[in-house]
Each structure stands twice: as structure tokens, then as C-alpha cells.
Amino acid sequence: MADILHFLGFGQGGWGASLLLASGVTLALSVLGFLLGAAFGALSAGGRLSRRLVPAGLAKAYGTVFRGVPDLLTIYLLYYGGSIALTQIGKFFGSAGFIGLPAFATGVLAIGIISGAYQGEVYRGAYQAVDSGQFDACKALGLSRFQSLRLVIVPQLMRHALPGLGNVWQLVLKDSALISVIGLVELMRQAQIGAGSTREPFIFYIAAAMLYFVIAAVTASVFRYGEARAWRGMVHA
Amino acid sequence: MIDLAFFLDIFPTLLSGLPMTMQLAASSISIGFVMALVLALLQQGNHRIVVWPIRAFVAVFRGTPLLVQIFLIYYGLGQFRPSLQAAGLWWLFREPYWCAIIALGLNTAAYGSEILRGAIQGVPRGLVEAASAFGMSRLLTLRLIILPLALRQAIPSYSNEIILMIKGTSLASIITLMEVTGIAQGLISQTYRAVEVFVAAGAIYLTINFTIISALNALETWLTPYRARA
Numbered sequence: 001m002a003d004i005l006h007f008l009g010f011g012q013g014g015w016g017a018s019l020l021l022a023s024g025v026t027l028a029l030s031v032l033g034f035l036l037g038a039a040f041g042a043l044s045a046g047g048r049l050s051r052r053l054v055p056a057g058l059a060k061a062y063g064t065v066f067r068g069v070p071d072l073l074t075i076y077l078l079y080y081g082g083s084i085a086l087t088q089i090g091k092f093f094g095s096a097g098f099i100g101l102p103a104f105a106t107g108v109l110a111i112g113i114i115s116g117a118y119q120g121e122v123y124r125g126a127y128q129a130v131d132s133g134q135f136d137a138c139k140a141l142g143l144s145r146f147q148s149l150r151l152v153i154v155p156q157l158m159r160h161a162l163p164g165l166g167n168v169w170q171l172v173l174k175d176s177a178l179i180s181v182i183g184l185v186e187l188m189r190q191a192q193i194g195a196g197s198t199r200e201p202f203i204f205y206i207a208a209a210m211l212y213f214v215i216a217a218v219t220a221s222v223f224r225y226g227e228a229r230a231w232r233g234m235v236h237a
Numbered sequence: 238m239i240d241l242a243f244f245l246d247i248f249p250t251l252l253s254g255l256p257m258t259m260q261l262a263a264s265s266i267s268i269g270f271v272m273a274l275v276l277a278l279l280q281q282g283n284h285r286i287v288v289w290p291i292r293a294f295v296a297v298f299r300g301t302p303l304l305v306q307i308f309l310i311y312y313g314l315g316q317f318r319p320s321l322q323a324a325g326l327w328w329l330f331r332e333p334y335w336c337a338i339i340a341l342g343l344n345t346a347a348y349g350s351e352i353l354r355g356a357i358q359g360v361p362r363g364l365v366e367a368a369s370a371f372g373m374s375r376l377l378t379l380r381l382i383i384l385p386l387a388l389r390q391a392i393p394s395y396s397n398e399i400i401l402m403i404k405g406t407s408l409a410s411i412i413t414l415m416e417v418t419g420i421a422q423g424l425i426s427q428t429y430r431a432v433e434v435f436v437a438a439g440a441i442y443l444t445i446n447f448t449i450i451s452a453l454n455a456l457e458t459w460l461t462p463y464r465a466r467a
Contacts, residue, residue: 068446069439070407081431177302202313209301
């Protein structure tokens, strides 16, 4: 017990501060990745709902590939693919060595692309759940397409999207641990470092698991609040 | 632009990881399914002493990353080697292969038990009451009424979970098991051709997924003969 306090504490030889800092990196990585994924997801949902074949086909392929292929494979594609391209550019400018892509940016991009594929499905379903009378009403009021989306459709769409988005967020948070494989010192990687240098893997991975669990639980309540807010003034069926 | 010779070159190498991917997936999904069913059924009786530990198990395995679970079982439990040796379990926790199967199996058991719990609760109460009116025992009701209906109901959600597990097997490469993703990573760092390797390995995974989804859709249709086919 004294051991645990020593290793996870904040004093001399304690890893508490490093682990908390790494949790912050995990949170930042997940939030930025999730937001980027919202943009990809909105584009993908727009494509899926389009009657034109090319956007619809592209969006469908995007969703199928990135929801079907292991996330780890996608991360390798972006990290190595990006680094190889960067090294080529570096060579052109006279640099000799291998240039690695910055791990944080790669992580955000990877989580954005992966979660975008899932978010696209959520937005598409939510859009279709909005009552068609709302679209007619927008036309009757003479709102432009952008105005109707912003003022009428999206606020209602979010009611249906939030439960699904909450699930995607939980997925994102857990996926962020995979970014440790490309060397970003987030919570998982920090736990590995601690486990390696103290030879106490059990304590460190339990600590990491607990921190992930707490982050997941606290952020889930944010989604619950958002849901309650989105439904305010409505009788919830 | 597209180098067919290169694809023909790497494809057999990637396919050599397929047996490992399939073994990990099949073992963990089977173990996970049996556990999930037991956990779901145990939660039907409302005994707190039984239900609470199961809820905690499910919450922990659904609330933490699979990678942490794998590391905890492989590296974390390795720390207790003397105790594990004394208990005669060291052969199990020494091997990355078994550790991966244990972690994946426990993980899918947690998710699967929630799917099955929902499906069992979705069986109309009237049917269960009718069964008891016929004088069926609880076991007979379970076997003839509840399980057939619940399992069929669960197929769509469970097929999603199976796909997640197929993808999850890729994490085994991090603890040295050479399945498709691990081999793909090796190929990328040897050949520096990330896109081609991704396309080839991705095609293997998409084929597996497509086969599983089609098979389970066919199973669902076969088990629902009265439903009008679209």
C-alpha cells in the first residue's frame, strides 16, 4: 500500500503529476480528434444524403473502410504514410534523414478520420429523424438553405444525434490509447514509461485504467447535460 | 501508378497473418459469447449480490481501453509470477497468445452481455406467462421460448460486436503476435509504401467483415421465415 502511494504520489519519485499531465494530453487529443471528426462526419453525412452518385459513393466508401479496418492500421497509414511523404519533401530540400510526422497532429488526424466515419452515420440517422414538415416550414418562411440548416434543422437534429455522439465519444477516448504506438506521451504511453522504469506494471496499468474510467464517466455526464438541454421545452417521448 | 506486381508480392505475406487473426477472433468471440450469455442470464434474477459484481465487471471492461486491458493482463499479471506459478496458471499468462485471447474474450463478454441482457428483456412478458400457464419449467421456458427469441433479436447488434472484435485482434500485434496488422506494420517499415500495404491489408479485413455480416444476415433471415422479405 505504501508502495502504491509512493509510485503514484506527487512527491519525490512519484508519478502522480506525470500521469495527470498525460491524462490532459489524452483529453486534448480526444477532444480535438472528436471535433475534427465532427467536420468529417458532417461532410460524410452530407454526401450520404446527396442524390448525386459521386458524393454518395465517396461518403459510403469512407464510412465502410474506416469503420471496417482496424484503427491501428489507419494510424500506421497516417503516421508512416505522412512521414514518408514528409521525408521525400525533406530530401527535395536537401535533408538526408527520416522525418517523422508530429505524433500529436497525426493522432488528432487519425482520431478525426476514424471517428468521422462513425459520426457520419450518427448525423445521417439524426437528419432523417427530423420531421419533414420542418423542411416545408423553412421553405414557407423563405429561409435560405444555410439559414434553415442553422436555425431549424441542426438544433433539432442534435436531439437525435446526441446519444449516438456520446457513444462515439466513448469510442474516441478509448481509441486515443492507440496513439501511444506512434510515441505520443499520452496516458497509455506515460503508464508504459512508468511501468518500465519502476518495474511495477500492475500498479501503473491499474492507475491508467482508473484514470480512463474517470475521464469516461465525467465526460459522459457532459453529454447527458447536453441531451437534457437539447430536449428542453419538449415533452420527451 | 498502381503497381500490381507489388500487391502480388505483399499479399501472400499479409495472408500468412490471417490464421492468427482468425484464431484470436474465433477463440475470443466464442469464449466471450458463452460468458456473455451466462452473465446476461445471471442478471435476470434480481439478486444484488450476483448483479452488482457483474455490473462492475461490465462497467470496467466497457469503460477502459482494450489496449490497457491487454497490457494489464500480459505485463501487469506477469508481475505476480510466483503466485501464478503456485496456482499452476503461469503457462497461461506467460504466453502473449493466451493473454490476448483472455483480454479480448473478457472485453467482448462485457459488451456482449449488455446486448444479450437487452435482448432477453425484450422478450414479451406475455410469452413467458403463457409458457408458465402451460406448466413449463423455468429451464424449459428458457430453452424453448426466451433464448430462441432473444438470440435472434440480438443478431444485428451482436454482428457489430463481432466486427469490433475482428478489429480488436489487431492490438495483439503490440504484444508481439504476428497477425495481419502486425505484418502490415512490418511491411510498411520495410518497403516505405504505406498506402499500398494499407489497401491490401484493409481489403483482407473488409472481406472478413463482409463475409461475417452476410452470414449473420442470412442466419437472421433463416430464423425469421415469417417476416416479409424486402
